[in-house]
Amino acid sequence: MSTKKRILFIAQEMSPYLELTDYANMINKMAIKSNESGLEVRVIMPRFGIINERRHRLHEVVRLSGINIVIEGDDYPLIIKVASLPNARLQVYFLDNEDYFKRKALFSDESGQFYDDNAARAVFFCKGALETVKKFGWPPDIIHCSGWMTSLIPVYLKTAYKKEPVFAHSKVIYSMEENSFTENLGAGFIKKAIISTQIKEKDLEPYKEGTNSALNKGAAKYADAVVLASDKVDEKVVEELKGEKSKILIPFKENNEDLADYLQLYAQLLGK
Numbered sequence: 001m002s003t004k005k006r007i008l009f010i011a012q013e014m015s016p017y018l019e020l021t022d023y024a025n026m027i028n029k030m031a032i033k034s035n036e037s038g039l040e041v042r043v044i045m046p047r048f049g050i051i052n053e054r055r056h057r058l059h060e061v062v063r064l065s066g067i068n069i070v071i072e073g074d075d076y077p078l079i080i081k082v083a084s085l086p087n088a089r090l091q092v093y094f095l096d097n098e099d100y101f102k103r104k105a106l107f108s109d110e111s112g113q114f115y116d117d118n119a120a121r122a123v124f125f126c127k128g129a130l131e132t133v134k135k136f137g138w139p140p141d142i143i144h145c146s147g148w149m150t151s152l153i154p155v156y157l158k159t160a161y162k163k164e165p166v167f168a169h170s171k172v173i174y175s176m177e178e179n180s181f182t183e184n185l186g187a188g189f190i191k192k193a194i195i196s197t198q199i200k201e202k203d204l205e206p207y208k209e210g211t212n213s214a215l216n217k218g219a220a221k222y223a224d225a226v227v228l229a230s231d232k233v234d235e236k237v238v239e240e241l242k243g244e245k246s247k248i249l250i251p252f253k254e255n256n257e258d259l260a261d262y263l264q265l266y267a268q269l270l271g272k
Contacts, residue, residue, distance in 0.1 A: 004040040005270050008140035010129050011045045012147020016086065017056055017094075018048060020106070023177055023229050026256070027146060032088045033259050034266065042138065044129045046121075046149065047081055047094035049104045058083045058094055064135050069097075069128050071120055072192055076100070078128045095128045107181060119185035119210065123192050126152040130161055139166045142269055146175035146229065151207070151215035152193055154222035159203050160196040171269040174223035176216050178232035185210035213237060220247075225265060228252040 013020045015028040027043075035041040047058070058081040067078040079096040095101075100121045108114050115121070130153065133140065145153050154172045161167050189210040190201060207218035213234045220226045220241055225248035228238065233252070241249055248268070250261055 004038060005141045006040045006042075006138065007034050007142040007144060007266065008133065008138075009041070009043045010143060010145045010150050010153060011043060012149045014043060014045055014092065017045065017051050017083075017092070020180070021177065021230075023146065023175070026229070028085070030144070030259060030262055031085065031090060033263065035088055035090050037263060039266070041090045042136075042140075043085070043090070043092040044132060045092065045094060046125050047079075047096035047101050048106055049102050050106065051094070053081070056083050061093070064132065067128070067131050067135060069124050069131065071123055071127075071195070076124055078124075078131065080132060093132060095125055095132065097124060097128075100124050114181065114183040116186065119189040119192050122149045122152060122185070123195065125149050126156060127195050129153065130156060130164075130167075134164065134166050137166065139168070140170050142171050142173065142266055143167075144173040144175065145219065145223075147177065148180065148212055148215045150174075151219035154219045155199070155203060155207070156195070158222050159199045162198065171224045172222070173225045173227060173265065173269070174216075174219040175227040175229040176220060176233050176237070178230040179212035179216075179234060181212050183211075184214075224248065224269065225250065227262070227265070 009031055011027045013024040015024040031041050031043055061080045061082050064080040068075040069078050076097050076099060081094040081096055083092050085092050107118055154174055157167055157172055190204050190208055193204055206221050207214050216234060217237050226241055227250040231252050241247055250265055
């Protein structure tokens with residue numbers, strides 16, 4: 001049985017599959033560097049319709065099929081695909097669903113209209129990622145989330161999945177990026193986000209406005225550590241974090257080629 005420590009990256013974007021910001025390349029480097037440093041690494045991200053399956057050699061993982069994600073009483077099939085990260089011996093898993101990810105656009109339609117189901121898409125992805133890990137039977141020591149679509153994972157780990165054995169020893173990191181949308185996820189967001197009886201509406205209080213800032217605020221509240229992934233993050237959220245003495249906060253670093261601060265953070269959370 002492997003004695004390696006395990007780190008799971010749950011990312012909205014990652015080079016070379018999807019590059020929305022410069023941080024996509026950072027996630028690629030973090031995964032490879034972690035793998036080279038002796039950690040066992042896996043990555044989960046959405047299979048957005050603009051990701052080219054043929055070019056990146058994605059294929060469906062049949063043994064992981066059969067998971068349905070329930071959102072407000074409706075079942076949505078979760079399709080899991082996998083690819084090998086180029087130049088690295090690690091697997092990237094893509095979560096797909098025809099209703100939420102087949103479209104050839106990310107968060108807004110051709111006219112620039114923010115999709116009215118972005119809330120459900122985020123809930124589907126966050127719940128789907130954690131259900132996928134359960135299906136793996138692969139207990140991660142660290143879960144490093146990045147991108148607003150992953151922002152519900154920290155609260156889910158501390159509530160709905162708190163008693164799941166696979167997450168019993170998981171520490172969660174949230175990389176906070178600059179706000180990428182000015183809209184909000186709509187009045188029904190919190191109701192959709194309550195995925196189990198273990199979650200109460202008050203648990204989701206920091207998220208309730210459904211703005212990009214609110215999602216970052218909620219994720220930061222429940223994460224064990226927060227990484228500032230941009231020099232343009234929401235200063236108000238950062239100031240609130242600085243007031244929490246027990247929260248590990250890693251400042252933004254312009255030139256971070258050696259990733260020393262990330263590796264040091266992982267070692268700290270792993271108790272090394």
